[in-house]
Amino acid sequence: MAMMPRAATWRSMLYVPANVPRFVAKAPGAGADAVILDLEDSVPPAQKAAARDGLAEAVATCRTGPGAVLVRINRPLRLAVRDIEAAVACGVDGILMTKAMDAGHVRLLAEVLDELEGGSPRCVLLPLIESAAATECMAEIAGASPRVVALLCGAEDLAAEIGCTSDDEVMAAIKRRMVVAAAQAGVAAMGTLGSIADFRDLEKLRDTVARSRRAGFVGASCIHPGVLPVLNEGFAPSxxxxxxxxxxxxxxxxxxxxxxxxxxxxxxxxxxxxxxxxxxxxxxxx
Incomplete structure:
Protein backbone atom coordinates (compact mmCIF):
# COMPACT_ATOMS: atom_id res chain seq x y z
CA MET A 1 0.00 0.00 0.00
CA ALA A 2 1.22 3.50 -0.80
CA MET A 3 2.32 5.63 2.13
CA MET A 4 -0.22 8.05 3.61
CA PRO A 5 0.49 11.46 5.17
CA ARG A 6 1.65 10.95 8.75
CA ALA A 7 0.32 14.05 10.47
CA ALA A 8 -2.99 15.85 10.17
CA THR A 9 -2.81 19.64 9.89
CA TRP A 10 -6.40 20.66 10.65
CA ARG A 11 -6.58 23.51 13.15
CA SER A 12 -10.32 23.08 13.65
CA MET A 13 -12.79 20.24 13.22
CA LEU A 14 -16.54 20.77 13.57
CA TYR A 15 -18.84 17.92 14.66
CA VAL A 16 -22.12 17.92 12.74
CA PRO A 17 -24.95 15.39 13.32
CA ALA A 18 -25.24 13.59 9.99
CA ASN A 19 -29.00 13.15 10.49
CA VAL A 20 -29.86 16.87 10.85
CA PRO A 21 -30.06 18.46 7.37
CA ARG A 22 -30.17 22.06 8.60
CA PHE A 23 -26.88 21.62 10.48
CA VAL A 24 -25.29 19.84 7.52
CA ALA A 25 -26.37 22.67 5.21
CA LYS A 26 -24.58 25.26 7.38
CA ALA A 27 -21.38 23.23 7.83
CA PRO A 28 -19.57 24.14 4.56
CA GLY A 29 -19.59 27.85 5.38
CA ALA A 30 -18.78 27.55 9.09
CA GLY A 31 -15.04 28.04 8.65
CA ALA A 32 -13.75 24.67 9.89
CA ASP A 33 -10.64 23.08 8.40
CA ALA A 34 -12.55 19.78 8.58
CA VAL A 35 -16.20 18.85 9.05
CA ILE A 36 -16.92 15.68 11.03
CA LEU A 37 -20.21 14.12 10.00
CA ASP A 38 -21.21 12.25 13.13
CA LEU A 39 -22.91 8.88 12.94
CA GLU A 40 -22.26 8.08 16.59
CA ASP A 41 -23.23 9.89 19.80
CA SER A 42 -25.26 12.73 18.28
CA VAL A 43 -27.48 10.30 16.34
CA PRO A 44 -30.22 8.40 18.26
CA PRO A 45 -30.05 4.60 17.83
CA ALA A 46 -33.33 4.52 15.92
CA GLN A 47 -31.95 6.98 13.34
CA LYS A 48 -28.49 5.53 12.75
CA ALA A 49 -29.44 3.51 9.67
CA ALA A 50 -31.16 6.53 8.12
CA ALA A 51 -28.16 8.74 8.90
CA ARG A 52 -25.88 6.24 7.18
CA ASP A 53 -28.21 5.99 4.19
CA GLY A 54 -28.18 9.78 3.87
CA LEU A 55 -24.41 10.09 4.18
CA ALA A 56 -23.79 10.53 0.45
CA GLU A 57 -26.00 13.61 0.32
CA ALA A 58 -24.44 15.03 3.49
CA VAL A 59 -20.91 14.51 2.16
CA ALA A 60 -21.83 16.14 -1.16
CA THR A 61 -23.16 19.17 0.71
CA CYS A 62 -20.02 19.48 2.84
CA ARG A 63 -17.85 19.15 -0.27
CA THR A 64 -19.14 22.55 -1.40
CA GLY A 65 -16.97 24.10 1.32
CA PRO A 66 -13.17 24.32 1.50
CA GLY A 67 -12.61 21.87 4.35
CA ALA A 68 -11.92 18.16 4.56
CA VAL A 69 -14.87 15.83 5.21
CA LEU A 70 -14.56 13.19 7.93
CA VAL A 71 -17.00 10.70 9.44
CA ARG A 72 -17.19 9.49 13.04
CA ILE A 73 -18.28 5.86 13.01
CA ASN A 74 -20.05 3.66 15.56
CA ARG A 75 -19.11 0.68 17.66
CA PRO A 76 -19.58 -2.31 17.79
CA LEU A 77 -17.73 -3.75 14.80
CA ARG A 78 -20.93 -4.72 12.97
CA LEU A 79 -21.99 -1.07 12.84
CA ALA A 80 -18.45 0.20 12.28
CA VAL A 81 -17.99 -1.82 9.10
CA ARG A 82 -21.31 -0.63 7.67
CA ASP A 83 -20.38 2.96 8.47
CA ILE A 84 -16.95 2.58 6.86
CA GLU A 85 -18.44 1.05 3.72
CA ALA A 86 -20.85 3.98 3.38
CA ALA A 87 -18.12 6.55 4.09
CA VAL A 88 -15.67 5.11 1.57
CA ALA A 89 -18.40 4.92 -1.08
CA CYS A 90 -18.92 8.67 -0.56
CA GLY A 91 -15.20 9.40 -0.90
CA VAL A 92 -14.66 10.92 2.54
CA ASP A 93 -11.19 12.04 3.59
CA GLY A 94 -11.02 10.31 6.94
CA ILE A 95 -12.63 8.16 9.63
CA LEU A 96 -12.80 9.01 13.32
CA MET A 97 -12.41 5.62 14.93
CA THR A 98 -14.66 5.46 17.97
CA LYS A 99 -13.33 3.88 21.17
CA ALA A 100 -10.05 2.55 19.76
CA MET A 101 -9.05 -0.47 21.82
CA ASP A 102 -5.47 -1.23 20.80
CA ALA A 103 -3.15 -1.56 17.81
CA GLY A 104 -4.93 -4.70 16.63
CA HIS A 105 -8.22 -2.85 16.52
CA VAL A 106 -6.66 -0.13 14.33
CA ARG A 107 -5.12 -2.69 11.98
CA LEU A 108 -8.47 -4.46 11.66
CA LEU A 109 -10.27 -1.32 10.46
CA ALA A 110 -7.30 -0.39 8.27
CA GLU A 111 -7.67 -3.80 6.63
CA VAL A 112 -11.32 -3.07 5.92
CA LEU A 113 -10.27 0.20 4.28
CA ASP A 114 -7.56 -1.55 2.27
CA GLU A 115 -10.11 -3.98 0.88
CA LEU A 116 -12.59 -1.25 0.03
CA GLU A 117 -10.07 1.12 -1.56
CA GLY A 118 -7.83 -1.41 -3.24
CA GLY A 119 -4.42 -0.08 -4.22
CA SER A 120 -5.37 3.60 -4.03
CA PRO A 121 -5.52 4.53 -0.32
CA ARG A 122 -7.27 7.80 0.41
CA CYS A 123 -9.11 7.58 3.69
CA VAL A 124 -7.08 8.31 6.83
CA LEU A 125 -7.79 7.13 10.38
CA LEU A 126 -8.07 9.21 13.55
CA PRO A 127 -8.38 6.89 16.59
CA LEU A 128 -10.27 8.22 19.61
CA ILE A 129 -8.80 7.33 23.01
CA GLU A 130 -11.92 6.79 25.13
CA SER A 131 -11.10 3.99 27.59
CA ALA A 132 -8.67 3.55 30.45
CA ALA A 133 -7.20 0.48 28.74
CA ALA A 134 -6.48 2.45 25.57
CA THR A 135 -4.47 5.04 27.50
CA GLU A 136 -1.89 2.35 28.20
CA CYS A 137 -1.19 1.68 24.51
CA MET A 138 -1.54 5.07 22.85
CA ALA A 139 1.85 4.91 21.14
CA GLU A 140 1.03 1.49 19.68
CA ILE A 141 -2.35 2.75 18.46
CA ALA A 142 -0.73 5.76 16.80
CA GLY A 143 1.84 3.61 15.04
CA ALA A 144 -0.42 0.70 14.10
CA SER A 145 -1.09 1.77 10.50
CA PRO A 146 0.24 4.33 8.01
CA ARG A 147 -3.38 5.47 7.68
CA VAL A 148 -3.31 6.95 11.20
CA VAL A 149 -2.68 10.71 11.03
CA ALA A 150 -3.77 11.89 14.48
CA LEU A 151 -4.82 10.87 17.98
CA LEU A 152 -7.77 12.39 19.80
CA CYS A 153 -9.07 11.96 23.33
CA GLY A 154 -12.78 11.34 23.86
CA ALA A 155 -12.79 13.23 27.13
CA GLU A 156 -16.37 12.64 28.26
CA ASP A 157 -16.35 8.87 27.68
CA LEU A 158 -12.91 8.48 29.23
CA ALA A 159 -13.73 10.65 32.24
CA ALA A 160 -16.95 8.70 32.83
CA GLU A 161 -15.01 5.43 32.94
CA ILE A 162 -12.27 6.79 35.19
CA GLY A 163 -14.73 8.56 37.47
CA CYS A 164 -13.28 12.06 37.16
CA THR A 165 -14.59 15.17 35.42
CA SER A 166 -13.55 15.89 31.85
CA ASP A 167 -11.61 19.01 32.89
CA ASP A 168 -9.78 17.41 35.83
CA GLU A 169 -5.97 17.23 36.01
CA VAL A 170 -6.22 13.46 35.53
CA MET A 171 -7.55 14.09 32.04
CA ALA A 172 -4.96 16.77 31.37
CA ALA A 173 -2.19 14.33 32.34
CA ILE A 174 -3.55 11.68 29.95
CA LYS A 175 -3.78 14.22 27.14
CA ARG A 176 -0.17 15.30 27.72
CA ARG A 177 0.88 11.66 27.49
CA MET A 178 -1.10 11.42 24.26
CA VAL A 179 0.98 14.26 22.79
CA VAL A 180 4.13 12.24 23.46
CA ALA A 181 2.60 9.07 22.02
CA ALA A 182 1.58 10.93 18.87
CA ALA A 183 5.08 12.38 18.51
CA GLN A 184 6.58 8.89 18.77
CA ALA A 185 4.55 7.82 15.73
CA GLY A 186 4.96 11.08 13.83
CA VAL A 187 1.24 11.90 13.89
CA ALA A 188 -0.70 14.89 15.19
CA ALA A 189 -2.16 15.32 18.67
CA MET A 190 -5.60 16.92 18.49
CA GLY A 191 -7.44 18.39 21.45
CA THR A 192 -7.27 20.91 24.27
CA LEU A 193 -6.15 20.92 27.89
CA GLY A 194 -9.57 21.80 29.20
CA SER A 195 -13.11 22.31 28.01
CA ILE A 196 -13.97 24.60 25.10
CA ALA A 197 -17.71 23.94 25.30
CA ASP A 198 -18.61 27.47 26.48
CA PHE A 199 -18.17 29.50 23.30
CA ARG A 200 -19.36 32.68 25.06
CA ASP A 201 -16.23 33.04 27.24
CA LEU A 202 -13.76 34.04 24.53
CA GLU A 203 -10.98 34.96 26.94
CA LYS A 204 -11.07 31.51 28.56
CA LEU A 205 -11.27 29.86 25.14
CA ARG A 206 -8.20 31.69 23.86
CA ASP A 207 -6.25 30.87 27.01
CA THR A 208 -7.15 27.17 26.79
CA VAL A 209 -6.17 26.98 23.12
CA ALA A 210 -2.90 28.84 23.74
CA ARG A 211 -1.96 26.46 26.58
CA SER A 212 -2.86 23.48 24.43
CA ARG A 213 -0.72 24.66 21.51
CA ARG A 214 2.24 25.19 23.86
CA ALA A 215 1.72 21.61 25.07
CA GLY A 216 2.04 20.22 21.53
CA PHE A 217 -1.53 20.04 20.23
CA VAL A 218 -1.96 21.20 16.64
CA GLY A 219 -5.76 21.50 16.43
CA ALA A 220 -9.00 20.52 18.12
CA SER A 221 -12.61 19.54 17.51
CA CYS A 222 -15.71 21.40 18.68
CA ILE A 223 -19.49 21.12 18.53
CA HIS A 224 -20.36 24.80 18.08
CA PRO A 225 -19.28 26.91 15.09
CA GLY A 226 -18.74 29.88 17.42
CA VAL A 227 -15.54 28.21 18.65
CA LEU A 228 -14.02 27.84 15.17
CA PRO A 229 -12.47 31.33 14.84
CA VAL A 230 -10.67 30.86 18.16
CA LEU A 231 -9.31 27.47 17.10
CA ASN A 232 -8.21 28.73 13.68
CA GLU A 233 -6.43 31.71 15.16
CA GLY A 234 -5.04 30.00 18.23
CA PHE A 235 -3.54 27.00 16.44
CA ALA A 236 -2.02 29.09 13.64
CA PRO A 237 1.48 30.63 13.96
CA SER A 238 1.45 34.31 14.87
Missing amino acids: EKELDLARRQIQVAEEAEREGRGSFTVDGRMVDEPILRRARRILAAAR
Whole structure:
Protein backbone atom coordinates (compact mmCIF):
# COMPACT_ATOMS: atom_id res chain seq x y z
CA MET A 1 0.00 0.00 0.00
CA ALA A 2 1.22 3.50 -0.80
CA MET A 3 2.32 5.63 2.13
CA MET A 4 -0.22 8.05 3.61
CA PRO A 5 0.49 11.46 5.17
CA ARG A 6 1.65 10.95 8.75
CA ALA A 7 0.32 14.05 10.47
CA ALA A 8 -2.99 15.85 10.17
CA THR A 9 -2.81 19.64 9.89
CA TRP A 10 -6.40 20.66 10.65
CA ARG A 11 -6.58 23.51 13.15
CA SER A 12 -10.32 23.08 13.65
CA MET A 13 -12.79 20.24 13.22
CA LEU A 14 -16.54 20.77 13.57
CA TYR A 15 -18.84 17.92 14.66
CA VAL A 16 -22.12 17.92 12.74
CA PRO A 17 -24.95 15.39 13.32
CA ALA A 18 -25.24 13.59 9.99
CA ASN A 19 -29.00 13.15 10.49
CA VAL A 20 -29.86 16.87 10.85
CA PRO A 21 -30.06 18.46 7.37
CA ARG A 22 -30.17 22.06 8.60
CA PHE A 23 -26.88 21.62 10.48
CA VAL A 24 -25.29 19.84 7.52
CA ALA A 25 -26.37 22.67 5.21
CA LYS A 26 -24.58 25.26 7.38
CA ALA A 27 -21.38 23.23 7.83
CA PRO A 28 -19.57 24.14 4.56
CA GLY A 29 -19.59 27.85 5.38
CA ALA A 30 -18.78 27.55 9.09
CA GLY A 31 -15.04 28.04 8.65
CA ALA A 32 -13.75 24.67 9.89
CA ASP A 33 -10.64 23.08 8.40
CA ALA A 34 -12.55 19.78 8.58
CA VAL A 35 -16.20 18.85 9.05
CA ILE A 36 -16.92 15.68 11.03
CA LEU A 37 -20.21 14.12 10.00
CA ASP A 38 -21.21 12.25 13.13
CA LEU A 39 -22.91 8.88 12.94
CA GLU A 40 -22.26 8.08 16.59
CA ASP A 41 -23.23 9.89 19.80
CA SER A 42 -25.26 12.73 18.28
CA VAL A 43 -27.48 10.30 16.34
CA PRO A 44 -30.22 8.40 18.26
CA PRO A 45 -30.05 4.60 17.83
CA ALA A 46 -33.33 4.52 15.92
CA GLN A 47 -31.95 6.98 13.34
CA LYS A 48 -28.49 5.53 12.75
CA ALA A 49 -29.44 3.51 9.67
CA ALA A 50 -31.16 6.53 8.12
CA ALA A 51 -28.16 8.74 8.90
CA ARG A 52 -25.88 6.24 7.18
CA ASP A 53 -28.21 5.99 4.19
CA GLY A 54 -28.18 9.78 3.87
CA LEU A 55 -24.41 10.09 4.18
CA ALA A 56 -23.79 10.53 0.45
CA GLU A 57 -26.00 13.61 0.32
CA ALA A 58 -24.44 15.03 3.49
CA VAL A 59 -20.91 14.51 2.16
CA ALA A 60 -21.83 16.14 -1.16
CA THR A 61 -23.16 19.17 0.71
CA CYS A 62 -20.02 19.48 2.84
CA ARG A 63 -17.85 19.15 -0.27
CA THR A 64 -19.14 22.55 -1.40
CA GLY A 65 -16.97 24.10 1.32
CA PRO A 66 -13.17 24.32 1.50
CA GLY A 67 -12.61 21.87 4.35
CA ALA A 68 -11.92 18.16 4.56
CA VAL A 69 -14.87 15.83 5.21
CA LEU A 70 -14.56 13.19 7.93
CA VAL A 71 -17.00 10.70 9.44
CA ARG A 72 -17.19 9.49 13.04
CA ILE A 73 -18.28 5.86 13.01
CA ASN A 74 -20.05 3.66 15.56
CA ARG A 75 -19.11 0.68 17.66
CA PRO A 76 -19.58 -2.31 17.79
CA LEU A 77 -17.73 -3.75 14.80
CA ARG A 78 -20.93 -4.72 12.97
CA LEU A 79 -21.99 -1.07 12.84
CA ALA A 80 -18.45 0.20 12.28
CA VAL A 81 -17.99 -1.82 9.10
CA ARG A 82 -21.31 -0.63 7.67
CA ASP A 83 -20.38 2.96 8.47
CA ILE A 84 -16.95 2.58 6.86
CA GLU A 85 -18.44 1.05 3.72
CA ALA A 86 -20.85 3.98 3.38
CA ALA A 87 -18.12 6.55 4.09
CA VAL A 88 -15.67 5.11 1.57
CA ALA A 89 -18.40 4.92 -1.08
CA CYS A 90 -18.92 8.67 -0.56
CA GLY A 91 -15.20 9.40 -0.90
CA VAL A 92 -14.66 10.92 2.54
CA ASP A 93 -11.19 12.04 3.59
CA GLY A 94 -11.02 10.31 6.94
CA ILE A 95 -12.63 8.16 9.63
CA LEU A 96 -12.80 9.01 13.32
CA MET A 97 -12.41 5.62 14.93
CA THR A 98 -14.66 5.46 17.97
CA LYS A 99 -13.33 3.88 21.17
CA ALA A 100 -10.05 2.55 19.76
CA MET A 101 -9.05 -0.47 21.82
CA ASP A 102 -5.47 -1.23 20.80
CA ALA A 103 -3.15 -1.56 17.81
CA GLY A 104 -4.93 -4.70 16.63
CA HIS A 105 -8.22 -2.85 16.52
CA VAL A 106 -6.66 -0.13 14.33
CA ARG A 107 -5.12 -2.69 11.98
CA LEU A 108 -8.47 -4.46 11.66
CA LEU A 109 -10.27 -1.32 10.46
CA ALA A 110 -7.30 -0.39 8.27
CA GLU A 111 -7.67 -3.80 6.63
CA VAL A 112 -11.32 -3.07 5.92
CA LEU A 113 -10.27 0.20 4.28
CA ASP A 114 -7.56 -1.55 2.27
CA GLU A 115 -10.11 -3.98 0.88
CA LEU A 116 -12.59 -1.25 0.03
CA GLU A 117 -10.07 1.12 -1.56
CA GLY A 118 -7.83 -1.41 -3.24
CA GLY A 119 -4.42 -0.08 -4.22
CA SER A 120 -5.37 3.60 -4.03
CA PRO A 121 -5.52 4.53 -0.32
CA ARG A 122 -7.27 7.80 0.41
CA CYS A 123 -9.11 7.58 3.69
CA VAL A 124 -7.08 8.31 6.83
CA LEU A 125 -7.79 7.13 10.38
CA LEU A 126 -8.07 9.21 13.55
CA PRO A 127 -8.38 6.89 16.59
CA LEU A 128 -10.27 8.22 19.61
CA ILE A 129 -8.80 7.33 23.01
CA GLU A 130 -11.92 6.79 25.13
CA SER A 131 -11.10 3.99 27.59
CA ALA A 132 -8.67 3.55 30.45
CA ALA A 133 -7.20 0.48 28.74
CA ALA A 134 -6.48 2.45 25.57
CA THR A 135 -4.47 5.04 27.50
CA GLU A 136 -1.89 2.35 28.20
CA CYS A 137 -1.19 1.68 24.51
CA MET A 138 -1.54 5.07 22.85
CA ALA A 139 1.85 4.91 21.14
CA GLU A 140 1.03 1.49 19.68
CA ILE A 141 -2.35 2.75 18.46
CA ALA A 142 -0.73 5.76 16.80
CA GLY A 143 1.84 3.61 15.04
CA ALA A 144 -0.42 0.70 14.10
CA SER A 145 -1.09 1.77 10.50
CA PRO A 146 0.24 4.33 8.01
CA ARG A 147 -3.38 5.47 7.68
CA VAL A 148 -3.31 6.95 11.20
CA VAL A 149 -2.68 10.71 11.03
CA ALA A 150 -3.77 11.89 14.48
CA LEU A 151 -4.82 10.87 17.98
CA LEU A 152 -7.77 12.39 19.80
CA CYS A 153 -9.07 11.96 23.33
CA GLY A 154 -12.78 11.34 23.86
CA ALA A 155 -12.79 13.23 27.13
CA GLU A 156 -16.37 12.64 28.26
CA ASP A 157 -16.35 8.87 27.68
CA LEU A 158 -12.91 8.48 29.23
CA ALA A 159 -13.73 10.65 32.24
CA ALA A 160 -16.95 8.70 32.83
CA GLU A 161 -15.01 5.43 32.94
CA ILE A 162 -12.27 6.79 35.19
CA GLY A 163 -14.73 8.56 37.47
CA CYS A 164 -13.28 12.06 37.16
CA THR A 165 -14.59 15.17 35.42
CA SER A 166 -13.55 15.89 31.85
CA ASP A 167 -11.61 19.01 32.89
CA ASP A 168 -9.78 17.41 35.83
CA GLU A 169 -5.97 17.23 36.01
CA VAL A 170 -6.22 13.46 35.53
CA MET A 171 -7.55 14.09 32.04
CA ALA A 172 -4.96 16.77 31.37
CA ALA A 173 -2.19 14.33 32.34
CA ILE A 174 -3.55 11.68 29.95
CA LYS A 175 -3.78 14.22 27.14
CA ARG A 176 -0.17 15.30 27.72
CA ARG A 177 0.88 11.66 27.49
CA MET A 178 -1.10 11.42 24.26
CA VAL A 179 0.98 14.26 22.79
CA VAL A 180 4.13 12.24 23.46
CA ALA A 181 2.60 9.07 22.02
CA ALA A 182 1.58 10.93 18.87
CA ALA A 183 5.08 12.38 18.51
CA GLN A 184 6.58 8.89 18.77
CA ALA A 185 4.55 7.82 15.73
CA GLY A 186 4.96 11.08 13.83
CA VAL A 187 1.24 11.90 13.89
CA ALA A 188 -0.70 14.89 15.19
CA ALA A 189 -2.16 15.32 18.67
CA MET A 190 -5.60 16.92 18.49
CA GLY A 191 -7.44 18.39 21.45
CA THR A 192 -7.27 20.91 24.27
CA LEU A 193 -6.15 20.92 27.89
CA GLY A 194 -9.57 21.80 29.20
CA SER A 195 -13.11 22.31 28.01
CA ILE A 196 -13.97 24.60 25.10
CA ALA A 197 -17.71 23.94 25.30
CA ASP A 198 -18.61 27.47 26.48
CA PHE A 199 -18.17 29.50 23.30
CA ARG A 200 -19.36 32.68 25.06
CA ASP A 201 -16.23 33.04 27.24
CA LEU A 202 -13.76 34.04 24.53
CA GLU A 203 -10.98 34.96 26.94
CA LYS A 204 -11.07 31.51 28.56
CA LEU A 205 -11.27 29.86 25.14
CA ARG A 206 -8.20 31.69 23.86
CA ASP A 207 -6.25 30.87 27.01
CA THR A 208 -7.15 27.17 26.79
CA VAL A 209 -6.17 26.98 23.12
CA ALA A 210 -2.90 28.84 23.74
CA ARG A 211 -1.96 26.46 26.58
CA SER A 212 -2.86 23.48 24.43
CA ARG A 213 -0.72 24.66 21.51
CA ARG A 214 2.24 25.19 23.86
CA ALA A 215 1.72 21.61 25.07
CA GLY A 216 2.04 20.22 21.53
CA PHE A 217 -1.53 20.04 20.23
CA VAL A 218 -1.96 21.20 16.64
CA GLY A 219 -5.76 21.50 16.43
CA ALA A 220 -9.00 20.52 18.12
CA SER A 221 -12.61 19.54 17.51
CA CYS A 222 -15.71 21.40 18.68
CA ILE A 223 -19.49 21.12 18.53
CA HIS A 224 -20.36 24.80 18.08
CA PRO A 225 -19.28 26.91 15.09
CA GLY A 226 -18.74 29.88 17.42
CA VAL A 227 -15.54 28.21 18.65
CA LEU A 228 -14.02 27.84 15.17
CA PRO A 229 -12.47 31.33 14.84
CA VAL A 230 -10.67 30.86 18.16
CA LEU A 231 -9.31 27.47 17.10
CA ASN A 232 -8.21 28.73 13.68
CA GLU A 233 -6.43 31.71 15.16
CA GLY A 234 -5.04 30.00 18.23
CA PHE A 235 -3.54 27.00 16.44
CA ALA A 236 -2.02 29.09 13.64
CA PRO A 237 1.48 30.63 13.96
CA SER A 238 1.45 34.31 14.87
CA GLU A 239 3.14 36.91 12.67
CA LYS A 240 5.81 37.29 15.35
CA GLU A 241 6.52 33.55 15.30
CA LEU A 242 6.63 33.51 11.50
CA ASP A 243 9.02 36.46 11.35
CA LEU A 244 11.42 34.85 13.83
CA ALA A 245 11.26 31.48 12.07
CA ARG A 246 12.03 33.05 8.67
CA ARG A 247 14.99 34.95 10.07
CA GLN A 248 16.33 31.86 11.84
CA ILE A 249 16.21 29.86 8.62
CA GLN A 250 17.81 32.72 6.66
CA VAL A 251 20.68 33.12 9.13
CA ALA A 252 21.16 29.34 9.20
CA GLU A 253 21.57 29.28 5.42
CA GLU A 254 24.07 32.14 5.55
CA ALA A 255 26.02 30.45 8.33
CA GLU A 256 26.19 27.20 6.34
CA ARG A 257 27.59 29.00 3.30
CA GLU A 258 30.23 30.61 5.50
CA GLY A 259 31.15 27.34 7.16
CA ARG A 260 29.84 28.34 10.59
CA GLY A 261 28.10 25.78 12.73
CA SER A 262 26.75 28.11 15.40
CA PHE A 263 25.07 31.49 15.29
CA THR A 264 22.64 33.71 17.16
CA VAL A 265 19.34 35.36 16.28
CA ASP A 266 17.98 38.12 18.52
CA GLY A 267 20.75 37.39 21.00
CA ARG A 268 19.89 33.69 21.40
CA MET A 269 21.81 30.67 20.19
CA VAL A 270 20.17 28.72 17.39
CA ASP A 271 20.87 25.05 16.78
CA GLU A 272 19.16 22.18 14.98
CA PRO A 273 16.26 21.68 17.45
CA ILE A 274 15.42 25.38 17.14
CA LEU A 275 15.59 25.12 13.36
CA ARG A 276 13.26 22.10 13.40
CA ARG A 277 10.75 24.17 15.30
CA ALA A 278 11.18 27.03 12.81
CA ARG A 279 10.56 24.69 9.87
CA ARG A 280 7.47 23.28 11.60
CA ILE A 281 6.09 26.79 12.13
CA LEU A 282 6.62 27.74 8.50
CA ALA A 283 5.07 24.46 7.34
CA ALA A 284 2.01 25.07 9.52
CA ALA A 285 1.57 28.50 7.95
CA ARG A 286 1.61 26.96 4.48
